[in-house]
Amino acid sequence: MNEPRNLDLLPEILPQDPLHWADAWIKEAAAAQVQRNPNAMTLVTVGPEGNPSARMVLLKEFVPDPGYLVFYTNYQSRKAAEIAASSRVAALFHWDAVGRQIRIEGVALRSPDSESDEYFATRDWGSQLGAWGSDQSAPIDSRQALLRQIRERARTLGLKIGPGGDSLLDENPPQINRPPHWGGFRLWINAIELWIEGPNRIHDRALWKRNLLRGTENGFSVTPWIGTRLQP
Secondary structure, three states: OOOOOOOOOOOOOOOHHHHHHHHHHHHHHHHHHOOOOOOOEEEEEEEOOEEEEEEEEEOOEOOOOOOEEEEEEEEHHHHHHHHHHHHHHEEEEEOOOOOOEEEEEEEEEEEEEHHHHHHHHHOOHHHHHHHHOOOOOOOOOHHHHHHHHHHHHHHOOOOOOOOOOOOEEOOOOOOOOOOOOEEEEEEEEEEEEEOOHHHHHHHEEEEEEOOOOEOOOEEEEEEEOEEEEEEO
């Protein structure tokens, strides 16, 4: 397997496994802080009527072997409802500062509860409260109504928060457990394109595809990658 390197071009003989290259690019973008959220990606889902929708989410884990990425959300949100209707999704990373892009297609499955619990425990109290306090994607009358809702749910959880909702008044606040309507998705990758910006718009592109074979509730077995260089 060709090992990932910090090159201006893809090698003439394409890597057998592109996910290690993608993983290296993601880590390099994070280490260099090429933008405020270098782990931000556009996630595209399709609703029951066939209408696509896109939004930014944050990558929380990239697992090149066996090949999936993890993001977290409210399971009652629009994106989660659309994933329930059609688990086929797409994702895009674009780092303009370094001229690199990764396009991904695959299947999204809910993460194991233990994985979601473990990640939720690492979040700060405000983010934990937000997962309980906001009914993501549901309408609400005003921002003041949203803040009231969050304060009321904080009291239900045994939290004492300041008037603005951005400070804790407890020296020893109770533990906040993960709400059942919030957790992770694993996006299992069956197609990935690596793109490197080139002079005169002669970019370097290659596409890899593989098959996903359903194995367990949370995952797949996979076939080998087949890579193809693409014209820009």
